[in-house]
Amino acid sequence: MRHVAALVTVTALILGLAACGADEGAPAGTDEAATGTSFTGTVRIGAALSETGKFAVEGRDSRQGYDTWVRWVNEVYGGIRIGDRSYAAEIVYYDDESDADTAANLVQKLIDEDGVDFLLGPYSSGLTTGASAIAEANNVLMVEGNGTSDTMFERGFRNLFLVATIASDYTKSAIEAVAARGARTAVIAYEDTSFPTAVANGARRHLEANGIEVLAMETYPKDIQDASAIMTKFRDLAPDIFVGGGHYNDAVLFVNAAKELGFVPDGMLITVGPSNPKLIGELGEDVEGVLGPTQWEPVMAYEGPYFGAASDYAAYYESLWGEQPVYQAASATASALALHLAVEAAGTTETDAVREALYALEADTFYGPISFDERGVNTAKPMGTVQVQDGKIRVVAPGEAAVADLVYPLAGSSEGGTASTAERLAQMLINGIALGGMYTLLVLGFSIIWGVMGVINFAHGEFVMIGAYMAWLANDIWVVDPFVTVPLVFLVMMLVGFVTQRLLVNRVIDRPHLVSLLVMFAVAIILQNVMKVVFSADFRRADTVLDGVWQVAGEVTVPVTRFWILVVALVVAGGLSLFLSRSRLGKSIRAAAQNRETARIVGIDVAKVYAATFAICIGITGVAGALVSPVLAVQPFQGPPLTLKAFAITAMAGLGSVRGALGGAMVLGLVEAGLAIYIPQIGTNLAVVASFVLLVVALVVRPQGLFKGLRPVDATAA
Amino acid sequence: MTALLDARGVVKRFGGLTAVDGVNISVGAGELVGLIGPNGSGKTTLFDCLSRVSAIDSGSISFDGVDITRRRPHQVARLGLARTFQLIRVYRELTVSENMELSIQWRRIGTTRLFGRTDAATRRRVESLLEFLMLSRLRHERAGALSGGQRRLLEIGMALMSEPRLLLLDEATSGVNPTLVSEIADRLQEVNSNGVAILLVEHNVGFVAELCHRVVVLDRGAKLAEGTPSQVMADPAVIEAYFGAEGE
Amino acid sequence: MTATRPSRPLPAGRPGGPRLRRVLVRVSFGLLVALAVLPALPGVGDSALFTLTLMLTSVAVAVNWNLTGGFTGYVDFGHAVWFGTGAYTTAILMSLQTNGPQVGWAAPPAIALGAVVAGALAAAIGRATMRLKGPYFSIAMLGTFVAVREIVRVSGGLTGGGVGLTLPPYLNRPLFYYIQLALVAGLVAFTWWLRGTRFGAALVAIREDEVGAEMRGINTTRLKVIVFSFAGFSTGLFGGLWAYQNTFVDPDIAFVEIRTVDAVMGTMLGGLGTVAGPVVGAVVLFWMREVLWANLLDYHLIAQGVLLIVIVLFLPRGLVGIVDPRGASITAMWRRWLGRGAHPETQEEES
Numbered sequence A: 001m002r003h004v005a006a007l008v009t010v011t012a013l014i015l016g017l018a019a020c021g022a023d024e025g026a027p028a029g030t031d032e033a034a035t036g037t038s039f040t041g042t043v044r045i046g047a048a049l050s051e052t053g054k055f056a057v058e059g060r061d062s063r064q065g066y067d068t069w070v071r072w073v074n075e076v077y078g079g080i081r082i083g084d085r086s087y088a089a090e091i092v093y094y095d096d097e098s099d100a101d102t103a104a105n106l107v108q109k110l111i112d113e114d115g116v117d118f119l120l121g122p123y124s125s126g127l128t129t130g131a132s133a134i135a136e137a138n139n140v141l142m143v144e145g146n147g148t149s150d151t152m153f154e155r156g157f158r159n160l161f162l163v164a165t166i167a168s169d170y171t172k173s174a175i176e177a178v179a180a181r182g183a184r185t186a187v188i189a190y191e192d193t194s195f196p197t198a199v200a201n202g203a204r205r206h207l208e209a210n211g212i213e214v215l216a217m218e219t220y221p222k223d224i225q226d227a228s229a230i231m232t233k234f235r236d237l238a239p240d241i242f243v244g245g246g247h248y249n250d251a252v253l254f255v256n257a258a259k260e261l262g263f264v265p266d267g268m269l270i271t272v273g274p275s276n277p278k279l280i281g282e283l284g285e286d287v288e289g290v291l292g293p294t295q296w297e298p299v300m301a302y303e304g305p306y307f308g309a310a311s312d313y314a315a316y317y318e319s320l321w322g323e324q325p326v327y328q329a330a331s332a333t334a335s336a337l338a339l340h341l342a343v344e345a346a347g348t349t350e351t352d353a354v355r356e357a358l359y360a361l362e363a364d365t366f367y368g369p370i371s372f373d374e375r376g377v378n379t380a381k382p383m384g385t386v387q388v389q390d391g392k393i394r395v396v397a398p399g400e401a402a403v404a405d406l407v408y409p410l411a412g413s414s415e416g417g418t419a420s421t422a423e424r425l426a427q428m429l430i431n432g433i434a435l436g437g438m439y440t441l442l443v444l445g446f447s448i449i450w451g452v453m454g455v456i457n458f459a460h461g462e463f464v465m466i467g468a469y470m471a472w473l474a475n476d477i478w479v480v481d482p483f484v485t486v487p488l489v490f491l492v493m494m495l496v497g498f499v500t501q502r503l504l505v506n507r508v509i510d511r512p513h514l515v516s517l518l519v520m521f522a523v524a525i526i527l528q529n530v531m532k533v534v535f536s537a538d539f540r541r542a543d544t545v546l547d548g549v550w551q552v553a554g555e556v557t558v559p560v561t562r563f564w565i566l567v568v569a570l571v572v573a574g575g576l577s578l579f580l581s582r583s584r585l586g587k588s589i590r591a592a593a594q595n596r597e598t599a600r601i602v603g604i605d606v607a608k609v610y611a612a613t614f615a616i617c618i619g620i621t622g623v624a625g626a627l628v629s630p631v632l633a634v635q636p637f638q639g640p641p642l643t644l645k646a647f648a649i650t651a652m653a654g655l656g657s658v659r660g661a662l663g664g665a666m667v668l669g670l671v672e673a674g675l676a677i678y679i680p681q682i683g684t685n686l687a688v689v690a691s692f693v694l695l696v697v698a699l700v701v702r703p704q705g706l707f708k709g710l711r712p713v714d715a716t717a718a
Numbered sequence B: 001m002t003a004l005l006d007a008r009g010v011v012k013r014f015g016g017l018t019a020v021d022g023v024n025i026s027v028g029a030g031e032l033v034g035l036i037g038p039n040g041s042g043k044t045t046l047f048d049c050l051s052r053v054s055a056i057d058s059g060s061i062s063f064d065g066v067d068i069t070r071r072r073p074h075q076v077a078r079l080g081l082a083r084t085f086q087l088i089r090v091y092r093e094l095t096v097s098e099n100m101e102l103s104i105q106w107r108r109i110g111t112t113r114l115f116g117r118t119d120a121a122t123r124r125r126v127e128s129l130l131e132f133l134m135l136s137r138l139r140h141e142r143a144g145a146l147s148g149g150q151r152r153l154l155e156i157g158m159a160l161m162s163e164p165r166l167l168l169l170d171e172a173t174s175g176v177n178p179t180l181v182s183e184i185a186d187r188l189q190e191v192n193s194n195g196v197a198i199l200l201v202e203h204n205v206g207f208v209a210e211l212c213h214r215v216v217v218l219d220r221g222a223k224l225a226e227g228t229p230s231q232v233m234a235d236p237a238v239i240e241a242y243f244g245a246e247g248e
Numbered sequence C: 001m002t003a004t005r006p007s008r009p010l011p012a013g014r015p016g017g018p019r020l021r022r023v024l025v026r027v028s029f030g031l032l033v034a035l036a037v038l039p040a041l042p043g044v045g046d047s048a049l050f051t052l053t054l055m056l057t058s059v060a061v062a063v064n065w066n067l068t069g070g071f072t073g074y075v076d077f078g079h080a081v082w083f084g085t086g087a088y089t090t091a092i093l094m095s096l097q098t099n100g101p102q103v104g105w106a107a108p109p110a111i112a113l114g115a116v117v118a119g120a121l122a123a124a125i126g127r128a129t130m131r132l133k134g135p136y137f138s139i140a141m142l143g144t145f146v147a148v149r150e151i152v153r154v155s156g157g158l159t160g161g162g163v164g165l166t167l168p169p170y171l172n173r174p175l176f177y178y179i180q181l182a183l184v185a186g187l188v189a190f191t192w193w194l195r196g197t198r199f200g201a202a203l204v205a206i207r208e209d210e211v212g213a214e215m216r217g218i219n220t221t222r223l224k225v226i227v228f229s230f231a232g233f234s235t236g237l238f239g240g241l242w243a244y245q246n247t248f249v250d251p252d253i254a255f256v257e258i259r260t261v262d263a264v265m266g267t268m269l270g271g272l273g274t275v276a277g278p279v280v281g282a283v284v285l286f287w288m289r290e291v292l293w294a295n296l297l298d299y300h301l302i303a304q305g306v307l308l309i310v311i312v313l314f315l316p317r318g319l320v321g322i323v324d325p326r327g328a329s330i331t332a333m334w335r336r337w338l339g340r341g342a343h344p345e346t347q348e349e350e351s
Helices: A002-021 A057-078 A100-112 A125-137 A150-154 A172-182 A193-211 A228-237 A248-261 A276-287 A309-319 A327-346 A351-360 A423-455 A460-478 A480-506 A512-534 A559-582 A584-594 A598-601 A606-628 A641-655 A658-678 A685-699 B043-050 B073-079 B096-101 B122-130 B150-163 B180-191 B205-209 B229-234 B236-247 C014-038 C047-072 C082-096 C107-129 C134-154 C173-196 C199-210 C212-216 C220-246 C257-270 C276-314 C320-323
Strands: A041-049 A080-082 A085-095 A118-120 A143-144 A160-162 A185-191 A213-220 A242-244 A268-269 A290-295 A363-365 A368-372 A385-391 A392-397 A547-554 A556-560 B003-015 B019-029 B034-038 B060-061 B082-083 B166-170 B196-200 B216-218 B222-227
Touching: A002 B122, A041 A057, A041 A100, A041 A327, A041 A423, A057 A085, A057 A309, A057 A327, A057 C173, A080 A100, A080 A327, A085 A100, A100 A118, A100 A125, A100 B034, A100 C047, A100 C107, A118 A327, A125 A143, A125 A150, A125 A160, A125 A193, A143 A327, A143 A641, A150 A193, A160 A559, A172 A193, A172 A290, A172 A392, A185 A193, A193 A213, A193 A242, A213 A228, A213 A685, A228 A248, A228 A423, A228 A658, A242 A248, A248 A268, A248 A276, A248 B003, A309 A327, A309 B003, A327 A351, A327 A363, A327 A368, A363 A641, A385 C212, A423 A460, A423 A547, A423 A556, A423 A584, A423 A606, A423 A641, A423 A658, A423 C082, A423 C320, A460 A512, A460 A641, A480 A512, A480 A641, A512 A641, A512 A658, A512 C134, A512 C276, A547 A559, A556 A559, A559 A606, A559 A658, A559 C276, A584 A598, A584 C107, A598 A606, A641 A658, A641 C134, A658 A685, A685 C134, B003 B043, B019 B043, B019 B196, B019 B222, B034 B043, B034 B205, B043 B166, B073 C212, B082 B150, B096 B150, B122 B150, B150 B166, B150 B180, B180 B196, B180 B205, B205 B229, B216 B229, B216 B236, B222 B229, B222 B236, B229 B236, C014 C047, C014 C173, C047 C082, C047 C173, C047 C199, C047 C220, C047 C276, C082 C107, C082 C134, C082 C220, C082 C257, C107 C134, C107 C220, C107 C276, C173 C199, C173 C220, C199 C212, C199 C220, C212 C220, C257 C276, C257 C320, C276 C320
Parallel strands: A041 A085, A041 A118, A118 A143, A143 A160, A185 A213, A185 A242, A242 A268, A268 A290, B034 B196, B034 B216, B082 B166, B166 B196
Antiparallel strands: A080 A085, A290 A385, A363 A368, A385 A392, A547 A556, B003 B019, B003 B060, B216 B222
16 A cells, blocks of 8 residues: 555656646746836737857847847837837747757747747757747747848748848858958868858858859868868868858867968958957967958947947947847847837737838848848848957958958968878878877776776766866966976876775776766766856867977978877876886786786785776876867867777777777777868768777677777677 | 487687587486586586587587587577576576576477467476475565575576476586585486486586486596596596695 | 675565556556646646657657666667657658659658668667677667767768758647657557566566576577667657657757667666656656756756766665565666566566
């Protein structure tokens, strides 16, 4: 009967939760009209925005943009005038958590339950696609300024309006400007998702329309950590212009990779990033001269009768929020404004009339001219182009909005020619070995821990990440070179390892693999998100004096930083190997790895051995992180791909085998470099998959591992 | 007596180590044969080869005239060869009866009857075997909760469920308290007299001497001697292999 | 070796057995009825139904995962790949276009074929990867997941690449809800039935001791691959349904790691290897996430990490295990699992 009672309680709980769930949590806040003026009523507008998740920053900016309009309409303008009455504006917000399903669902809720008259768009094309589909199905108008992918406007929708410049035209003014200055060849790299693809395809069109030859067009996967393979390929083609597209973090990767490889084209155009002052803060003088599109800047020369000039709008915005507006905010305000003007022109909130008014709208605003074509796209407003000059962001195109001249070609641009086949091969080998060196250092700690203790450290990548952040912090605050931080990082990480081992790992050592795997996986999730809360998800990068390239022969270069990483890796591997075979502690470690019970019998303090092993290995792993901080993006989520690579290499090559780690790392590095360089277009995407395919193939073909390690791998044994 | 199990020239290597080195062994129908040898002589490895849990590097094995050298373990089991393991393998989370039910002769089921439930005939057989092994009162206990000796008996019962013609028993008395050992011996005698051939690996030399018709001695992977228990015990080579180090 | 847990045998004639099972059947039936009439209640609008449909999808994925992971003991870290395969096959078929009029397939055959393709892929891949054991199998499946996602991403011609595919929109939330409810109920009922058959018992044997099972005449390879293929097929079915409701697929929303993580965590939370476990666990996890997300913002993933540790270390038999001492234990993974045993008439019933 006890069982029955428990089950009934559980059932009731579930039903109760289901009923509660029907009411999806409190709305994120509504804005009420100021009580000063008397309004006849309210026009209710709904918006799903990202308050949490990966678009939280842009979501906040958008919300401030929408609220700017609300405050202005209610307090300055005197309300929305419909006929001879004034109506207060009200926006109902919900947090879409940067998730497309949630955004769509919330829009449905806004329509059904909150009964909004109109909708304003969420942030990003991904979310706007689904949300607008709901709006269209329910015949509710949505005006937006932050989802610009062309595909959204090819669906024949009648209820979606975009005030910003559409993605395919992002690069138009920049390309026209560099074409006018003599650019003849270009390369394009883009992330293979909706928005960057639209931008890249548009870029190709504009390049060709301006007589510039596109030498190569490559994609890269969404979670790319390292753009050097693509940049190497491009450098060998010696183009005049580089066009790169993705999101903010990709800008960090591109500039970094270009610098690492000594690739300085005459012009570098990056789709998202250069208009954001944060990038200059992160990359300093490396980003000098880089071009980028911008929907809007406060210094542009636009003006209109509503908010005044762009600078007036910026001042008003600052008075409300204490900071200068970014273009996402301006786009948001402009969307709301367009809707507002259409309602007033229609004289009603009735959907069909307002829609006609939107199609007919022609307005000059602080944001630029607004006029929608039959798709609902504002084709009157050109995309601006900025360039980083002397550490400042300056608008250089198009002519009517420009405040500075375009600098072209960039200072220090390379004169190099295209690479020959032999040179390409040599470069690939060098890149592969360099990559292998990096992987060796990254894998050693993981492999030894698994080999000695039988623990699969699924938080391995996170320890790398912590080491990387340590080096970056030292670099950022005290201008200390990452290579110099090594001893300190090693000691600190040894301590971290020791503590982790005592607290957690000890408890799970005797249990089957799955348990330790899951516990470490949980630790990984915790660490990732703690770091994200503390440091934000922005990509960071440390600076080292050991950077740049050595020109070896013709077009072949050796990346300096990676060379030194390789050196350190070999030293560490050699040292570790000697330590394990010669020293007393090392021998104890090997004995404990073979057979714990026998080791105990012989008098080895296995607990101490384990503690020492774990500590040393985490120390090495932290150092690896510190050393790759100038090369790979430092960010809270850099861990998992590295952990999985470590697993693949170790399982393939032998548990606890130093030689195996080195060999496996080299094989993987060469395969990845080869794929990235020799396979056109999708090479980088395939390289990501390489480690897994290699692992699966290796395990199925030779389950006992390729090298002999401290502990046998037998993937087919129970 | 025609050989039920006939293995010739079996070789099994692990890396550089040759665990079984060209062994010939055969068991006739209804025979009770013992396989002994010092630690590390390759007895369990040979069992693994015979029951096809391990692949052999060379040689041939046939069972009841069928060449099973490349067959998979479950196929061999369906032909009538059952086996127990040195480290007892029972389904620990399941009850004793459930363990037994799962050890039926699967060849009789085939794929179509796979989706049926256990039938009355099977349940009767389970009951009678449990009674035979004196485990009836434990039928609803979790197998993992049984004592070592009881689990051994269960494992033997599971092997018998499939109506085997040859039973390979690996260390049937290890970990079993002495009183139970003679019980096991009696049960095995009875099983054998019902026509089931038995090949057993044993450390307990007395057990072997009492029970077996024939004994095979392995040393370092090769057959050292073969004959009746008394012949083998008196063989100087065997004595040397077992007690060699102490004979100084 | 881990210590043996004390056994709690249920002696013959104890009332908890068959009576418990009757109660459970009634409770489940009642629950089903409640869920069926839910849409008729006031205040339960489309968005609430959509949320519930998503919950049902989570339950389905967890139940399917449990077939391979819980019953058979093969912990699959790449399970979401079948979901994505079904989703993409459906999307490709429904968005087919030639130069002329749209020739896209209708939903039911497209979704059905999506399931078939997922099942066929599972059969092919299972044959290779199920030769591996333990964490090797798990990681090999994770690798498969990543590889398939990338292959989909780079096969732009067929799959639309990173940009994705749009499906013809059809918004009828109540209909989807009922379809999904019926399918999930059917799936759970099927799992219940399966566990009582010899096939189900054999799966448990494979989990408990694969070598022993093989040695006792069970064709482990064939059975493993059959159940793996079915799990793939069934998960693909729900993937196809999801794609249709979502009206859009791209590689990063069709192939998400978190879907596998939720299935694993939900099943472990509820009770590995039981029938009710994945259902209870997936539901609880789903609502916990909704609550956590709404209130804890950035910290919800941290909380989930902590939850995982708690489950693994302190609640190895899951929630169902609190009620029923014979649930499967995570910590005794390779040896000490519980399915429900060979036949249903025995006294010791669990939920």
